[in-house]
Amino acid sequence: GENVEQHPSTLSVQEGDSAVIKCTYSDSASNYFPWYKQELGKGPQLIIDIRSNVGEKKDQRIAVTLNKTAKHFSLHITETQPEDSAVYFCAAGGTGGFKTIFGAGTRLFVKA
Amino acid sequence: GAVVSQHPSRVICKSGTSVKIECRSLDFQATTMFWYRQFPKQSLMLMATSNEGSKATYEQGVEKDKFLINHASLTLSTLTVTSAHPEDSSFYICSAGASDRDNEKLFFGSGTQLSVL
Numbered sequence: 001g002e003n004v005e006q007h008p009s010t011l012s013v014q015e016g017d018s019a020v021i022k023c024t025y026s027d028s029a030s031n032y033f034p035w036y037k038q039e040l041g042k043g044p045q046l047i048i049d050i051r052s053n054v055g056e057k058k059d060q061r062i063a064v065t066l067n068k069t070a071k072h073f074s075l076h077i078t079e080t081q082p083e084d085s086a087v088y089f090c091a092a093g094g095t096g097g098f099k100t101i102f103g104a105g106t107r108l109f110v111k112a
Numbered sequence: 113g114a115v116v117s118q119h120p121s122r123v124i125c126k127s128g129t130s131v132k133i134e135c136r137s138l139d140f141q142a143t144t145m146f147w148y149r150q151f152p153k154q155s156l157m158l159m160a161t162s163n164e165g166s167k168a169t170y171e172q173g174v175e176k177d178k179f180l181i182n183h184a185s186l187t188l189s190t191l192t193v194t195s196a197h198p199e200d201s202s203f204y205i206c207s208a209g210a211s212d213r214d215n216e217k218l219f220f221g222s223g224t225q226l227s228v229l
Contacts (some may be wrong), residue, residue: 043118043205043220044156061129089155093216100146100218104155 004092006103009101014111019036019080021047021106023090030092033073038087047088048075080110083091114140116208118221125196126229132192135206135226141186142208146171148180150203162189196228 003026013019025033031052036044049062050057050073057064061080066073077084087107093100115138125131128191135145143164148156160181161169168181179198180192193200203225206217 016209017178034217036220041203041225043116043207043223046219059167065118093218099158100163100216105153107153 002101014110020075025092031094145189
């Protein structure tokens with residue numbers, strides 16, 4: 001089955017700096033890669049996703065890159081703000097009933 | 113994005129009682145919903161896949177008689193924790209697949225913090 005590894009587990013950055021979170025997956029059949037942000041005591045919120053036919057996607061300060069050959073994908077947050085502090089989860093899934101598998105999560109702290 | 117409503121947000125109950133958690137897709141139909149359990153500072157652990165009009169599919173190690181799932185309509189799935197014990201205390205979250213290229217996109221409820229005394 002699919003296995004998703006996520007690094008780092010904790011990331012602390014200064015406000016205004018960039019933050020990068022990396023994930024790898026094992027199943028080459030996975031073709032959908034979402035990223036979720038979870039604040040304390042709340043459910044995860046989809047912030048950006050990418051499909052396997054695309055190498056990069058950007059939405060304002062957030063970007064995701066995908067390398068299908070190497071089976072890894074990354075989340076990039078630029079100009080970080082204190083409100084970006086949360087736990088971020090990557091996931092791998094796909095069409096046709098594919099089960100979405102989540103990474104272990106990255107706790108991001110943005111220091112003002 | 114699509115909205116998933118989950119209730120209650122927090123419940124405290126005595127050991128031995130049953131607790132029902134509701135998950136509703138408010139502005140879309142969800143043929144498939146998922147239930148997760150999350151321990152503090154850990155990732156989401158998939159418990160079961162809830163399919164409208166059919167039996168739920170449980171992950172290995174999850175007791176189906178303990179965690180009853182009912183998906184009676186295209187907008188509602190319920191999880192009932194039967195005869196709850198302190199070890200069942202956890203954060204429970206549901207998600208629903210939105211019809212966007214074969215339901216791959218998931219939207220999550222706000223979670224339910226269950227505390228069993």
